[in-house]
Amino acid sequence: MPHVAVLPGPSSWYKDYPIAEGARQSPINIAPEEAVYDHGLPPISLHYDNCTSTNISNNGHSVVVEFDDVDDRSVIQGGPLENAYRLKQFHFHWGGKGCHGSEHTVAGKTYTSELHLVHWNAAKYSSFAEAAVAPDGLAVLGVFLEVRDERGGLNKITDSLYMVKFKGTVTDFRDFNPNCLLPSSLKYWTYPGSLTTPPLYESVTWIVLTEPICVSEKQMGKFRTLLFNSEEEEQRTRMENNFRPPQPLKGRTVRASFK
Numbered sequence: 001m002p003h004v005a006v007l008p009g010p011s012s013w014y015k016d017y018p019i020a021e022g023a024r025q026s027p028i029n030i031a032p033e034e035a036v037y038d039h040g041l042p043p044i045s046l047h048y049d050n051c052t053s054t055n056i057s058n059n060g061h062s063v064v065v066e067f068d069d070v071d072d073r074s075v076i077q078g079g080p081l082e083n084a085y086r087l088k089q090f091h092f093h094w095g096g097k098g099c100h101g102s103e104h105t106v107a108g109k110t111y112t113s114e115l116h117l118v119h120w121n122a123a124k125y126s127s128f129a130e131a132a133v134a135p136d137g138l139a140v141l142g143v144f145l146e147v148r149d150e151r152g153g154l155n156k157i158t159d160s161l162y163m164v165k166f167k168g169t170v171t172d173f174r175d176f177n178p179n180c181l182l183p184s185s186l187k188y189w190t191y192p193g194s195l196t197t198p199p200l201y202e203s204v205t206w207i208v209l210t211e212p213i214c215v216s217e218k219q220m221g222k223f224r225t226l227l228f229n230s231e232e233e234e235q236r237t238r239m240e241n242n243f244r245p246p247q248p249l250k251g252r253t254v255r256a257s258f259k
């Protein structure tokens with residue numbers, strides 16, 4: 001019997017996390033022509049100027065940049081959100097060389113990667129953990145990445161990835177302002193969804209920007225030098241294809257901030 005280590009992929013998550021088959025799971029395929037333009041949707045506003053990034057780490061699923069979230073220094077507000085949500089971390093999902101990797105798709109189109117900026121409703125809840133289980137607890141801003149020319153703002157991240165090659169590694173990562181990873185347009189789709197990895201909590205108001213940012217193949221290649229496993233494990237599995245495929249819409253409406 002060949003000894004093949006099987007990573008428990010998205011299709012088996014339901015065994016430990018029944019919510020995987022819930023009514024508001026993420027990601028989804030966004031069908032632009034079925035999205036409902038909501039003229040009552042205000043623009044989103046991002047205040048990341050005084051943000052304080054603390055570290056960058058490999059958590060065995062992705063590379064994560066964490067922020068100090070003790071006050072409302074860096075927040076997202078407006079759009080579908082009732083109040084300001086505090087930036088906690090951002091991370092990425094990506095594919096193998098030159099192919100798909102995003103979690104959300106747009107009319108079936110996949111992008112090479114997707115950036116998630118994770119925020120929590122500190123106006124209503126006293127901790128991220130408490131917000132993470134509440135239906136209006138989290139707001140994740142999704143930004144598509146497509147391979148074309150290099151994105152300068154990404155270099156500070158890709159040049160640090162060698163320091164967090166193994167699961168469980170972390171290193172200081174100060175003064176990184178995510179504004180440099182945003183596209184020029186803040187046009188968005190929004191819908192009620194979930195975390196896309198276990199525990200898959202249905203606590204996320206998704207805000208997905210329509211305009212992708214461009215990254216180079218070289219920059220994406222550096223993400224693929226990360227490993228899923230820790231230095232102690234003898235297994236060396238390259239970190240790639242860390243995306244969940246689109247989940248059933250189950251009657252949800254996707255709203256558009258634009259005509």
Ligand SMILES: Nc1nnc(SCC(=O)Nc2ccc(S(N)(=O)=O)cc2)s1
Binds near residue numbers: 129140196199
């Ligand atoms: N008590 C608790 N602490 N932490 C958690 S959940 C940790 C966490 O932030 N998980 C997470 C998983 C997926 C996503 S994603 N890909 O943006 O939907 C964001 C965040 S519950």
Ligand SMILES: [Zn+2]
Binds near residue numbers: 116196
């Ligand atoms: Zn994510």
